[in-house]
Amino acid sequence: MTRWRRRRRAADADAPTAAPGVSATAGSKAAERDMVNPVAIRAEFALPPEAYAPIPDDAARAGVSNIRRIVPFVGRAGELGALKAAFAGAGEVVVHAVHGLGGVGKSALAAHWAATRDEQVRWWITAEDPTKVDAGLSALARALHPGLVGLPAELQTQRALAWLAGHDDWLLVLDNVEDPAHIDLLLDGVGGRGRVLVTTRRATGWHRHATTIRLGVLESADALDLFTRILTHQGPREVEGAAAVCAEPGHLALAVEQAAAYCAQTGTAPRAYLDMLDRWPAAMFAAAATNGDSRRTVARIWNLTLDRLADTPFAGELLRILAWYAPRPHPPHSPRPLGAPPTWPPRSADSSPTA
Numbered sequence: 001m002t003r004w005r006r007r008r009r010a011a012d013a014d015a016p017t018a019a020p021g022v023s024a025t026a027g028s029k030a031a032e033r034d035m036v037n038p039v040a041i042r043a044e045f046a047l048p049p050e051a052y053a054p055i056p057d058d059a060a061r062a063g064v065s066n067i068r069r070i071v072p073f074v075g076r077a078g079e080l081g082a083l084k085a086a087f088a089g090a091g092e093v094v095v096h097a098v099h100g101l102g103g104v105g106k107s108a109l110a111a112h113w114a115a116t117r118d119e120q121v122r123w124w125i126t127a128e129d130p131t132k133v134d135a136g137l138s139a140l141a142r143a144l145h146p147g148l149v150g151l152p153a154e155l156q157t158q159r160a161l162a163w164l165a166g167h168d169d170w171l172l173v174l175d176n177v178e179d180p181a182h183i184d185l186l187l188d189g190v191g192g193r194g195r196v197l198v199t200t201r202r203a204t205g206w207h208r209h210a211t212t213i214r215l216g217v218l219e220s221a222d223a224l225d226l227f228t229r230i231l232t233h234q235g236p237r238e239v240e241g242a243a244a245v246c247a248e249p250g251h252l253a254l255a256v257e258q259a260a261a262y263c264a265q266t267g268t269a270p271r272a273y274l275d276m277l278d279r280w281p282a283a284m285f286a287a288a289a290t291n292g293d294s295r296r297t298v299a300r301i302w303n304l305t306l307d308r309l310a311d312t313p314f315a316g317e318l319l320r321i322l323a324w325y326a327p328r329p330h331p332p333h334s335p336r337p338l339g340a341p342p343t344w345p346p347r348s349a350d351s352s353p354t355a
């Protein structure tokens with residue numbers, strides 16, 4: 001029995017209703033129960049009548065989606081083809097875990113692909129833990145049926161699940177699932193209807209759930225394309241050195257985007273950025289553009305991963321040893337004097353950061 005079903009029983013033990021989790025609001029019944037539990041009954045009367053019925057079958061007739069198109073989106077033709085092929089069949093829930101390194105582009109791929117689909121309901125759920133999965137489902141219930149707004153979130157979640165279990169023309173994207181067990185109950189609850197796409201950083205544990213598509217870093221030409229499009233968004237700019245900037249963090253999409261946004265916003269030329277990256281790598285990988293998300297910088301994402309190693313000291317030790325085998329030689333001009341990170345906005349690549 002699912003978590004949602006268990007809760008429903010507990011919440012509605014005495015509810016004489018067809019709608020999951022909510023009692024009918026017939027006056028006489030309500031009056032009868034008012035004697036028993038006046039608080040509950042007053043709460044019932046505060047809700048509009050449609051809150052007591054299931055979400056209507058045609059609630060998604062005009063289309064319901066919270067998925068934003070990724071602009072600009074580059075490359076990934078192979079992965080998009082693989083997704084299309086995997087989702088071509090009808091029937092069973094299809095779950096695909098697009099897994100890979102933080103910042104590699106899993107969510108972007110999922111969003112771009114989902115935005116091209118034509119299911120009546122296309123719904124994105126940030127699914128890092130079961131609470132967020134529940135929150136995403138209750139938001140879907142409200143989007144399908146705004147009359148449910150005053151209902152307790154748990155009952156909204158049940159309503160969404162009941163609607164999904166009764167329909168096929170929907171797609172859920174469960175983004176950043178940390179543990180396959182966190183979505184077992186949802187998949188049980190929808191009973192094989194619709195489509196589900198999962199993104200996760202976790203590479204293992206999906207054999208029971210999903211066909212997995214492993215996502216690597218961007219092709220070098222695509223990384224350069226992304227960098228150039230962001231850099232030149234507001235007009236022509238110096239692009240010499242852009243390919244080298246993309247190569248420096250190994251064509252990781254997040255790093256390419258971060259570098260391009262920094263260069264675009266600060267007027268830094270790619271060559272100068274490369275020099276700054278060489279002098280102050282930690283500071284530059286942590287530098288978000290002013291309108292960027294400071295929680296989504298390369299430094300933050302890598303630190304999240306490295307923090308996980310804190311519980312396994314041997315893994316940290318091993319990484320430090322392996323770092324000596326890095327493909328790049330140590331820069332010939334090293335060691336440099338220690339300096340402060342670049343000022344904002346930077347004066348120029350050659351000026352002293354502390355001046």
Ligand SMILES: Nc1ncnc2c1ncn2[C@@H]1O[C@H](COP(=O)(O)OP(=O)(O)OP(=O)(O)O)[C@@H](O)[C@H]1O
Pocket residue numbers: 070072073074075076100101102103104105106107108109176200201226253254257301
């Ligand atoms: N193919 C692409 N085209 C354009 N931009 C992309 C592409 N792939 C990724 N990006 C951009 O790079 C950034 C990082 O990508 P994304 O958030 O999808 O990574 P992720 O793999 O989901 O990371 P995390 O594991 O941290 O969730 C995003 O801002 C995204 O828009």
Ligand SMILES: [Mg+2]
Pocket residue numbers: 106107108175176199
């Ligand atoms: Mg993501």
